Amino acid sequence: MAGQGGMVQKRGSGLWLTHLGLIVGVAFIFFPIWLAFVASTVDQQAIVRPPMPLLPGDKLIENYTRALTSGVNAPVATMLFNSAVMALGISLGKIAISLLSAFAIVYFRFPGRTLFFWLIFLTLMLPVEVRIVPTYEVIANFGMLNSYSGLILPLIASATATFLFRQFFMTVPDELAEAARVDGAGPMRFFFDILLPMSRTNIAALFVILFIYGWNQYLWPLLITTDPEMNTIVMGIKQMFPSGDDTADWPVIMATSILAMVPPVLVVIGMQKLFVRGLVESEK
């Protein structure tokens, strides 16, 4: 079936039906986001008297400025910064400690190696949601409530990345380590000059996945950041809803929702190839 594709692929009216089906699907996926965007560009009056318009209004700059500079409990700019610190801390921190321990486990024979391996393996099983109360107590005892280290450290304690790097290091040809040894290069020299550059793509793919994982955390920041100045943007949105019967400030809340989506969406779209690769590999 050279060039034009096989007979099982569609042409003519069937092709248009296929496109139509996909467009309906895309529209369904996009509608909630579109509506949030529209709501972030109109004033409160347009929303509280339903139905709200389905096309953008002219209050975009006003609403986003209001959200970023004052927000509801804390300026959204502050929350964005907190989210960035948390997401980068989790992704870079996890990559760093995982690279080191995977290197040790693969390239050395040391006492307790198998034990360490299995201890790390066990952590694959437990999401933070399962151990929230005792983990909260640990953080509280260390005085790490409302701190970046409190946001970051408990979420680094998992072994997915260690496993990935271990798998990858196993595929690196032995000749390279052999050559390094013959040349008299020490293990750390080998690690930085050869292993690390070879792992570049894997590191980048993992970074995409971990950045989104860190950025989108909800339960953990909800528990340990009681100070609005330490809220991350994803958890901060819910805090913007008034308790009781007051009407929510919808334009600002929706502007914040859009702002909360932009960084991870940019990472996914901008690094699409790496993202797909990271996704497939981190699940295997």
Added chain:
Amino acid sequence: MEKRVTFKGIWLPLLLVAPQIVITAVFFFYPAGQAIWQSLFIPDPFGLSMQWVGLGNFEFLLSDRFYRASFLTTAIFSILVTVVSMGVALYLAVLADRLIKGSGTYRTLLIWPYAVAPAVAGVLWLFMFNTRVGVVTWYIGLLGYDWNHVLNEGEAMGLVVVASAWGRISYNFLFFLAGLQAIPKSVIEAAAIDGARFWTRFRTIVFPLLSPTTFFLLVVNIIYAFFETFGVIHTITGGGPQQATTILVYKVYADGFVGQDLGSSAAQSVILLLIVSVLTVVQFKYIERRVHY
């Protein structure tokens, strides 16, 4: 699997694994151990001392009407989320796979809800179905349907299911599309030459060949529905109305942090721990088998 070539030294490798071991011990093993330990005690009302109750917390939980209801809620919720998100994703992937050109464009358009946090997805759907200002609420009101997920348990469940499934479609779509594209076109064409129509080909050839992907996604989606949907439920319903959307993870939070019932919350954590372990073992067993293919 072992490396033939290794470096010498004992202190260096210990130093290299130290950061991960310390962080894992302090923030993982210690809290997990605490959860198991606390599940065997009941704190007195003033929180001054702990009373040993053995498996009492578990016995109490398993006979508790609300906890059993939460199990059922979790089962219904996870099955619905998995079926809805995988169903829509498979439908879209089959369509995209039929295109010679342009499937990449649709992929780009369809993957980005993956980046939207469950909690943000919750806020978006809450906005559409808000009882006072929601657009969808208003339009279906015109059709004579009075939507109120704040009072109606079925509608509340429906809303959290759709909001949770929505963000997951991207992920399933990617895996299904990759699975479909890995099926040799010649096999399908052979069936087409034999006169098999699309639906027959799909049922007898495509779907069976896709089953490893489907099974993998089934497990991963159930784990997602169990644990990562907390944000959706917390933003949309807060577990209500009348605990109709209180899934197990939400109950650990509600009993432990809101209700301050530490013993019960810890026991619930342990039960969840057992459930994840089983799911993880299933997942690994399956992947192991697939590696041998």
